[in-house]
Amino acid sequence: MEERPNALLLKFPGTNCDFETARALEASGFSTTILPIAAFKKESLNSVKLVVLSSGFSYGDYVMAGRLAQLETQRKVGDALTRFRDNGGYMLGICNGFQILTKLGLLPEGSLIDNTSGRFICKWVHLKKNNDQNAFLNGLPETFELPIAHAEGRFVAPDGAAESYVENGLAALLYHDDVNGSSSQIAGLSDQSGRVLGLMPHPERFLWDSHHYDPNWQGDNSGWGAGYMIFKSIYNTIIKE
Amino acid sequence: MGSLSVEVVGKFGSKEDANKLLYAPITTAATFRKSRVYQLQFDGDEGEAKGFIDRCLVDQYADEVSLDQDSYFNEYQFYIDYGMKPGALDLEKEAILSSQKGDDGNGFKLLSLKLLQRVYIFSELEISSEPFVRDVCNPAIHVWSVIDSNGRKIA
Numbered sequence: 001m002e003e004r005p006n007a008l009l010l011k012f013p014g015t016n017c018d019f020e021t022a023r024a025l026e027a028s029g030f031s032t033t034i035l036p037i038a039a040f041k042k043e044s045l046n047s048v049k050l051v052v053l054s055s056g057f058s059y060g061d062y063v064m065a066g067r068l069a070q071l072e073t074q075r076k077v078g079d080a081l082t083r084f085r086d087n088g089g090y091m092l093g094i095c096n097g098f099q100i101l102t103k104l105g106l107l108p109e110g111s112l113i114d115n116t117s118g119r120f121i122c123k124w125v126h127l128k129k130n131n132d133q134n135a136f137l138n139g140l141p142e143t144f145e146l147p148i149a150h151a152e153g154r155f156v157a158p159d160g161a162a163e164s165y166v167e168n169g170l171a172a173l174l175y176h177d178d179v180n181g182s183s184s185q186i187a188g189l190s191d192q193s194g195r196v197l198g199l200m201p202h203p204e205r206f207l208w209d210s211h212h213y214d215p216n217w218q219g220d221n222s223g224w225g226a227g228y229m230i231f232k233s234i235y236n237t238i239i240k241e
Numbered sequence: 242m243g244s245l246s247v248e249v250v251g252k253f254g255s256k257e258d259a260n261k262l263l264y265a266p267i268t269t270a271a272t273f274r275k276s277r278v279y280q281l282q283f284d285g286d287e288g289e290a291k292g293f294i295d296r297c298l299v300d301q302y303a304d305e306v307s308l309d310q311d312s313y314f315n316e317y318q319f320y321i322d323y324g325m326k327p328g329a330l331d332l333e334k335e336a337i338l339s340s341q342k343g344d345d346g347n348g349f350k351l352l353s354l355k356l357l358q359r360v361y362i363f364s365e366l367e368i369s370s371e372p373f374v375r376d377v378c379n380p381a382i383h384v385w386s387v388i389d390s391n392g393r394k395i396a
Contacts, residue, residue: 059336060332060333060336062332062333062336062337063297063298063333063336063337064300067297067300068336068337068340071296071297071340071343071344072340072343075343075344109302110302111300111301111302111303113251113253113300113303114251114254118257118261154253156253156302156303157302158302
């Protein structure tokens with residue numbers, strides 16, 4: 001029987017993509033538990049291989065996107081996520097999850113702020129991989145499409161940092177075009193260990209080719225979309241370990 | 242009891258066309274900037290209260306903070322401060338208060354918190370605040386004030 005590694009999807013008040021993300025995790029082979037942050041216990045991470053922070057508007061994006069979720073996570077979880085990563089666990093933050101991981105300091109220095117347009121952007125974008133070895137992206141082609149939907153997706157970092165993230169591959173995912181003013185067109189960022197990835201695009205919204213905006217889109221004829229490949233990549237990495 | 246007033250401005254922001262704020266464009270060239278103002282009253286250590294501001298209300302990479310009573314920008318035509326009506330449910334304020342109450346061992350107690358959005362309007366020419374107040378503020382839920390370039394409250 002196929003092995004199904006455990007994924008834990010942490011949910012905050014205002015998280016609203018947990019169902020789709022859980023569906024994507026299940027489709028790619030994970031056994032998934034959705035856990036509200038208020039119910040988090042020390043032992044919640046036992047036997048978990050992947051922690052996912054899915055998208056939404058945690059705590060209404062009040063103050064700034066991800067800030068109140070960061071404070072609540074620090075209160076409820078402490079340094080358990082850092083220890084989880086150091087002990088070989090993987091973490092994925094999608095959109096609001098990326099904002100939270102950044103604020104928690106689990107990703108390289110920087111922040112996600114209002115798009116340069118000052119508006120919420122909801123569209124499909126072209127993306128390119130900037131790190132072939134990344135455990136979440138190794139099953140994807142060099143370029144692919146995913147939808148984005150965010151108001152605070154412009155990545156900014158201390159002087160020169162964004163350029164260095166691109167150079168050393170920590171900026172694992174880049175926008176093909178300047179969609180939101182992100183420094184060096186960074187769409188996704190990994191930590192030094194390669195075990196944590198945050199990205200603004202929504203992989204859970206492109207599981208099947210029928211999710212694509214072009215009804216005639218066929219991709220690689222597998223029937224799966226690029227978003228599925230992200231979940232499948234990390235599944236394959238975990239299974240091989 | 243201590244009090245602090247903090248204005249938080251995005252470091253990466255820049256002046257934008259003021260017509261973005263309006264439903265009907267004006268012909269006078271004007272730009273705007275936005276900021277957030279937090280007015281706190283607290284019991285206890287002021288340093289701890291400032292620590293709370295840095296930790297909870299400010300983005301260390303993307304924001305600049307002014308603790309002065311003076312406005313962050315000058316040479317504006319006017320600025321509008323608007324916030325939720327007293328008695329209206331301000332979910333952002335409640336979320337911040339609730340988050341602060343959850344912190345153990347704080348050396349201060351937050352007694353009250355007022356949140357204001359501030360919109361500065363810049364223009365070489367004199368410009369009326371009326372269309373901006375009309376299109377930015379919602380009388381059903383907001384209270385507001387308008388301060389002119391001389392620091393006088395004009396609305």
